[in-house]
Every structure is written in C-alpha cells, then in structure tokens.
Amino acid sequence: MAEAGDSVGRSEDENVPTYENVDVNSKIFRVGTFGRLWTEKLRPSDFSFQDGDEEAEDAAFSLDMGITPQTLREIKEICSPDTLKSGTETVQTEIVPAEPILRTLRLRKRRQDYQETLQRDFSDRQNIHASELEGLAAGKKPMDPKYLVPEGEIILSVNVLYPAIFQRFRFTRQHQTLRVLGSQKLTQLRDAICCVSDLQVNGEFGNTPDMVPEFISKDLYKSAFFFFEGVFYNDFRYPECIDLSKTIVDWTKTHDFPPFQSRKMEETLFSDLRLKVGYPYQYCHQGDCEHVVLITDIRIAHQDDCLDMNLYPLLAYKHRVKTRKCSVCHMYISRWITTNDSLAPMDPCLFCEQCFRMLHYDKQGNKLCDFLAYPYVDPGAFN
Numbered sequence: 001m002a003e004a005g006d007s008v009g010r011s012e013d014e015n016v017p018t019y020e021n022v023d024v025n026s027k028i029f030r031v032g033t034f035g036r037l038w039t040e041k042l043r044p045s046d047f048s049f050q051d052g053d054e055e056a057e058d059a060a061f062s063l064d065m066g067i068t069p070q071t072l073r074e075i076k077e078i079c080s081p082d083t084l085k086s087g088t089e090t091v092q093t094e095i096v097p098a099e100p101i102l103r104t105l106r107l108r109k110r111r112q113d114y115q116e117t118l119q120r121d122f123s124d125r126q127n128i129h130a131s132e133l134e135g136l137a138a139g140k141k142p143m144d145p146k147y148l149v150p151e152g153e154i155i156l157s158v159n160v161l162y163p164a165i166f167q168r169f170r171f172t173r174q175h176q177t178l179r180v181l182g183s184q185k186l187t188q189l190r191d192a193i194c195c196v197s198d199l200q201v202n203g204e205f206g207n208t209p210d211m212v213p214e215f216i217s218k219d220l221y222k223s224a225f226f227f228f229e230g231v232f233y234n235d236f237r238y239p240e241c242i243d244l245s246k247t248i249v250d251w252t253k254t255h256d257f258p259p260f261q262s263r264k265m266e267e268t269l270f271s272d273l274r275l276k277v278g279y280p281y282q283y284c285h286q287g288d289c290e291h292v293v294l295i296t297d298i299r300i301a302h303q304d305d306c307l308d309m310n311l312y313p314l315l316a317y318k319h320r321v322k323t324r325k326c327s328v329c330h331m332y333i334s335r336w337i338t339t340n341d342s343l344a345p346m347d348p349c350l351f352c353e354q355c356f357r358m359l360h361y362d363k364q365g366n367k368l369c370d371f372l373a374y375p376y377v378d379p380g381a382f383n
C-alpha cells in the first residue's frame with residue numbers, strides 16, 4: 001500500500017485502498033468495486049471453494065522442481081505419514097497410557113498433566129470464547145446449496161464498540177466483532193448488533209412492580225442510523241421510524257459544514273458503501289446511544305470461512321462483561337435499580353428480584369418506604 005501523498009504522478013485507481021494514515025486507516029474507496037477488481041485480477045481457482053485438482057498441481061510442481069512425475073510419486077510415497085505406522089496402533093493420539101514406556105509418550109503425558117493444572121483467568125476466557133465462536137463457524141456449509149456463499153463474495157469485518165454514553169467511558173475495547181457479506185443490507189448488521197439499551201423498559205414502577213410491561217425499547221423506538229463518509233443511512237423499515245439524522249443535518253447547514261446526505265439503511269448494501277478501512281464511523285439508536293463502528297478488514301471469501309449465508313452477520317468476537325450482582329445477596333443478577341431509597345446503602349442501588357420485593361414491600365405488597373424503582377437490564381445479559 002502507498003502512503004498518502006506518495007501517488008503524485010502515478011495513475012492510481014481510487015477503488016484500490018491505499019493508506020491515508022499509515023497503519024491507521026485507508027483512503028476512501030467503494031467496497032463493491034474493490035471486490036470486483038480483485039476477482040478480475042485473480043484466477044477463478046484462487047478464490048474457488050473447491051479443492052484444487054491434485055493431478056494438475058502435481059504436474060505443475062514437478063515442472064517447477066525439474067523432476068519427473070515418476071520421481072515425484074516416489075518422494076510422495078516415501079515421505080507419506082503412512083510409512084510411520086505399523087498397522088496395529090490406535091489412531092487416537094490424545095489418549096496416553098497411564099504409565100507409558102516410550103519417551104515421546106512420557107513427554108506427552110507430562111504436558112497433558114501440566115495443562116490440567118493451569119488456571120484460566122478472565123482475560124483468557126475472552127480469547128477462548130472467541131476461538132470457540134470461530135471454530136463453530138469455520139468451513140460450515142448450508143444444508144440447502146442455494147444458501148451457499150457465492151465464490152468471490154466480499155466479507156467485511158466490523159468492530160462495534162461499547163456505546164459512548166457511559167460518563168467514565170471505560171469500555172474502549174470492541175464490544176463485538178461481526179462479519180458481514182458485501183451483498184447484505186445495512187439493516188442486517190443493525191439487527192445483529194446487541195446493545196443493552198435496546199432491552200430497557202422505560203418507566204418508574206415503585207408502586208406497581210407487577211405491572212412492568214413486556215415490550216422493550218427496541219419495540220418502541222425503532223429508529224436508528226449508520227453514518228459512513230458524510231451519509232446518514234436511516235432505518236425506515238417501519239412507519240413509526242423517524243429521521244434521527246435530521247437534527248444533525250439541519251444543524252450542519254447553519255454551521256459551515258460540508259453537505260451531509262440521508263439515505264435508507266434498508267436499501268443500501270455493504271458493497272454500495274464508500275468508506276475507509278480502519279476509520280471510526282457511527283451507529284446510533286435509541287435516540288442517543290452512540291457506538292463507534294470500525295471496518296477493520298475487507299476480503300474475498302475463502303473455503304475455510306463459514307459458507308452458510310444464513311449465519312451472516314456472523315459473530316466473531318463478543319466481549320464478556322462481569323455481571324453486576326444484587327447489592328443485598330451478592331449472588332443473583334440485578335433486576336431493579338432504585339433511587340431516593342432510604343433502605344438502600346447507596347444511591348442508586350441494584351437489587352435482584354427477590355431481595356427487592358422482600359426489602360421494599362410487606363406481605364400485602366404495600367410499599368414500606370418512599371423510593372423510585374426502575375427495571376434494570378444488566379450489560380452481562382448478552383454473555
């Protein structure tokens with residue numbers, strides 16, 4: 001890749017990404033055109049999901065090495081792992097006899113015993129979870145061939161960060177990493193992003209804790225937008241959706257900003273987008289829940305990728321957070337948060353369902369003191 005300003009006097013295709021800031025972000029380019037340029041440059045066999053033709057590969061190899069096909073066959077036979085077998089051994093290499101005689105087995109047993117003594121810490125659990133996710137999807141093919149990801153399809157890796165509404169802004173690491181296909185709509189990514197503010201139930205229910213409604217913020221406030229390169233992509237799938245970006249667009253008109261546009265999220269494919277890789281963009285929902293969104297990678301699908309298009313957007317990483325426990329029993333996940341509560345040790349204070357009821361109400365369900373109570377959804381709900 002070339003550095004910014006390095007291209008003077010060169011004919012440069014603006015759809016081939018080059019660095020704008022070295023090791024940080026690329027210059028702007030169109031996703032679909034970049035994918036098309038790759039598939040034109042490569043041979044179809046380079047991005048095919050079929051295994052290569054072994055005979056043709058062998059012929060090319062013996063030509064490269066200057067050996068006869070007969071010699072190649074002999075080398076393959078001599079170097080084959082099959083020659084290491086006696087024909088009677090078991091193939092389960094993980095099972096080591098309790099008291100092995102062979103030195104290699106003794107070494108393996110010592111390693112197995114050591115691994116069992118290892119403690120797993122919290123940060124390691126994150127990586128284990130990520131590799132489990134990856135292992136589940138790798139090379140997965142759909143039951144119905146019509147859902148097979150087409151050869152030459154583009155895969156984008158999208159990092160979604162924690163919302164920036166936390167006052168202390170502690171969570172700067174990514175919340176989720178998702179893989180989306182170039183042929184998918186922005187709304188499909190929107191639906192795959194899980195954020196705790198979508199699950200909130202609005203209202204104060206101190207007097208009527210049994211009347212907490214079933215519907216959550218996501219059902220009530222369906223508007224949202226993505227912002228990529230001067231364009232707001234608003235979700236207009238439902239009649240009650242409003243243009244969340246309108247206030248910003250109107251504000252910028254009076255403040256000497258370049259003109260911003262507004263388009264429909266549900267009509268935009270990822271391959272239609274013009275963007276920079278590594279550049280921070282935005283996803284906004286629930287009015288003011290704002291997440292930084294980064295496209296970290298764009299590439300052609302490989303046969304080892306998940307090839308079932310129904311599984312995309314594919315979760316590749318999910319940050320696990322510690323759940324916040326009830327401040328009375330320190331055991332169960334909090335379901336209520338109270339303020340102005342004379343029975344609580346702090347303000348605001350978190351309670352599990354049972355402790356909240358037992359502390360604040362008598363047997364007939366009457367309030368024992370004045371307080372305000374709100375249903376609480378723990379950020380660890382997605383773990």
Ligand SMILES: [Zn+2]
Binds near residue numbers: 289
């Ligand atoms: Zn959010």
Ligand SMILES: [Zn+2]
Binds near residue numbers: 352353354
């Ligand atoms: Zn409790």
